[in-house]
Amino acid sequence: MPIYNPPLRDMKFVMYEFLGAEKIYQSLPKYKELDRNTLDQILEEAGKFCKEVIFPLNQIGDRQGCIRSEDGSVKTPDGFKEAYAKYVEAGWPSSACDTAYGGQDLPALLNTALYEMMNSSNQAWTMYPGLSHGAYQCLHEHGTEIQKKLYLEKLVSGIWTGTMCLTEPHCGTDLGLLKTKAEPLADGSFKITGTKIFISSGEHDLSSNIIHLVLARLPDSPVGSKGISLFAVPKFIPNEAGESGERNPVSCGSLEHKMGIHGNATCVMNFDGAVGSLVGEAHKGLNAMFIMMNEARLGVGLQSVGLTEVAYQNSVAYAKERVQGRSLTGPKEPNKPADSIIVHPDVRRMLLTQRAYAEGGRAFSYWVSMLIDIEKTTTDEKLKKENADLVALLTPIIKAFITDNAFTSTNEGLQVLGGHGFITEWGMEQFVRDARINMIYEGTNTIQSLDLLGRKVLGDMGAKLKVFGKYVRDFVEEEGTKKAMAEFVDPLADIGTKVEKLSMEIGMKAMMNKDVVGAAAVPYMRVLGHFVYAYLFARMARIALDHQKSDDPFYTAKLATARFYFARLLPEAEYHMKVIRSGADTLMALDASHF
């Protein structure tokens, strides 16, 4: 049976020592009364809930999956419903929600920590509340007063849940092709007709009502992505008392059988003239949906931070326990029949890869969450703009870089266990299968890479990239003269210079041939991800160096992990730079018919 222990020590390191969160939040009027004690208590309670309530359901959910009955109802795996009831009872759904609707309005940073632990424990289960929170945010931002009144309190309390309904059989990435129809009714509502696929949490037994946010096309809407509108379509139409009333004709036609996240119901949803109401402006549904999708991209990154952490913990436990062979430098545990496999350099390579990506992903996602909190609450307009730029730049990196790394990491974890890693019982192969979807949904990692390079970097002539570059330059200037920091600062400065040059080169070449952007996008994502991680690990190493004389092994380990990152993972960036410089020709040369 796999294990999971909330990594509270490192979470607190990131929040307090690395981000200086306590001070920063207290400087923001909205959070001025938030103190570390409160935050710590919430973290510990959340960790307990994750470890004790939802983690034990992770393998059960994988084994059982969801079951659809002939009437279209869906039963989630044993224990999911009860765990969700506990989640609601404890008030967790409301933590990052508006107090006006019963929320607790805690920072996004805290919610991020919470979701990391939930995803370590059970990604499939966590998708039910996760998508609900996205629906809450979308309605909170774009809903009419009536919609807010009808839905928000119920979503905040968690007794109702929500979904996003975008994909159709013939379109996913290219939503401009979508066909679901919305016909206006006399009372101002709309009749929605069409089929949506891949709808996570589309139907289930956790909540008494489900609010679907559905992209559809109004009559005579413009062709393509500018003719798409967003609608709120409840499973049960709220009655006058605001409770679940009449059944709306929206139902689960079937469940997908899939590689992972078996515990989450991935539904084909049929809208057979279901009644819905318009969210936001007509034909501007994609704009409203993208807000939800930005949050979702961060959420997917967190799914992968969570999986990276839990896979790491399990492979470390195995590597310490399993004895097999002897150290190349002579027996380390001569009293045992063989040494623990953690003596082998390559086992350590696999463990440290996971560790670096877990710690890097945590530092990265928590930092961006704090930037979002600051952006949303500061009164300093310059800071707001700067943070908005940074968040826009970093969001696709969170989604793609972290999820790619998590697939690598969970696979390294599996490999540490050898044959046992391939066996279901040990839990490692489930982490790999669950991690695989994160590279696909909420916009494939190719789409994220195109967003990063095409829109975020080239789209504004590098302005957003310069905001990040300034952070790096300031740090390099501050630390560059300290001898102990040279091993981190020098390569950081080096990749910074190279990224700047490379980005300009791509921009120049793209003016001649746009395929250059498509050809560079994915390797560019790897380069920029490493640029960010080099910055984060250098800063974390800085803190660890300050504590070198303490006998707290936490800082020794942090420093060792940073050194490993710089020696073994960062050099990947240069490989991708070289690939980018090969341009688009080798990709485009072959005629499609000759593949």
Next chain:
Amino acid sequence: MPIYNPPLRDMKFVMYEFLGAEKIYQSLPKYKELDRNTLDQILEEAGKFCKEVIFPLNQIGDRQGCIRSEDGSVKTPDGFKEAYAKYVEAGWPSSACDTAYGGQDLPALLNTALYEMMNSSNQAWTMYPGLSHGAYQCLHEHGTEIQKKLYLEKLVSGIWTGTMCLTEPHCGTDLGLLKTKAEPLADGSFKITGTKIFISSGEHDLSSNIIHLVLARLPDSPVGSKGISLFAVPKFIPNEAGESGERNPVSCGSLEHKMGIHGNATCVMNFDGAVGSLVGEAHKGLNAMFIMMNEARLGVGLQSVGLTEVAYQNSVAYAKERVQGRSLTGPKEPNKPADSIIVHPDVRRMLLTQRAYAEGGRAFSYWVSMLIDIEKTTTDEKLKKENADLVALLTPIIKAFITDNAFTSTNEGLQVLGGHGFITEWGMEQFVRDARINMIYEGTNTIQSLDLLGRKVLGDMGAKLKVFGKYVRDFVEEEGTKKAMAEFVDPLADIGTKVEKLSMEIGMKAMMNKDVVGAAAVPYMRVLGHFVYAYLFARMARIALDHQKSDDPFYTAKLATARFYFARLLPEAEYHMKVIRSGADTLMALDASHF
């Protein structure tokens, strides 16, 4: 439903144009009557069998898995038994076997082509005959006359099958720890007692008897790996007529639930005083077993060549069919609502990665098979030795490099399909799950890498590597002056020089600290794999260039694939060289307790 078409055109290119197999085999006395017509007919028949009989069972096998009854018998998925009967009836098991026992004695090269297609079609099914063939080879080489008489004809015809029983719950990599006991009986046979795990094809309903080759320890045997002996333990003890007689107390205790290859029965095997006979010398069981394992390593490489090819075919089909978005350089199919996704550079990157690894893996494994055929049949002692050296050097690369690439490739294939790739029905995620085990069994890829660097390269001071280096140097000298070849020859010569230097550097450092070998092994595997592929692709490009004026698009595509390989995949080698130079310190610094 997935598709599969035997890639006969490229298989024949590799065999005849790239390897010049017809001429070479006719120069070997044993094969002098083999002509291309015969080979082609066999290939085509085999391809038909694979496509029509076993490929349609691949998804069924994955979905159903194997089922164990309370009496310990195991039922394979629907259709597996009937397909195996057809396989036996057509005489396929005997193709590469000794004519003295009813075999056809065809070259290993042909068997390699056959197994590539079988593995593309159904890896789980192919493991039943595959392991059997290994048992045949082991008994053929090490068996007593009685064992040969009892078992070989039945294994050659395929009416009996075989297994390898090595792993125990507490030992896999480190077989020196194994505990299964063999007690001598008065009649010269042995009573085997112990538990083996992860036994592929350990129990099933395809054949009327199963011959287990079992590693066990004789009383008073030396401690460790030098005290292990090999035994042949039949499920049914042959009676005087040589038919299956009395049931031996060896049985399947349970089946493992695992990530992939569901159609193959992965058994816990209990030997409860089962009667067996000694194979080879006492205490030298590992030597005998390693012969089988060398073949098995090539076999695992072929599993991954097969999966790479079939995943490629399916993702290409999808990329041509699926319309979504427009080309960055403007609409390519304006009459359709969107362009086929094959217009996008990054989709092509994913397709070409798969294609390069499929073609590279094929050229590589077929080449090594031919080297084995030559080694086994030539009367030229110098050539025999040279080929034996090359095969020893290249075998771990076949196992590890090809299987790592196949995991990358099948994942790229899955990614091309986006969300559909994650859905079982499309078949892509099964290829990924099946491919995952290949990096683990028959010696993990870490073990292969240690074998390569520690034993094969450093172990003889680079002598074997020099044999390969000479092939490369000869080619570089021959082609180096031709302008059209510069784009291939220059980087090939470059990596050759760097590999030589790097290998010496590692050797020097390893004398001071053996952990350097462990720290370098896995990245060194990537470097050497690319060195080999650069050589193979340069040679294939050479042939394609000769046909540049023909209007056969096959050569255009071959050249494009080679160019893609040099531009986008080969540069990975330099990343790993840099990592190797970082040494072992960043891996070994952290105390085990601080992980």
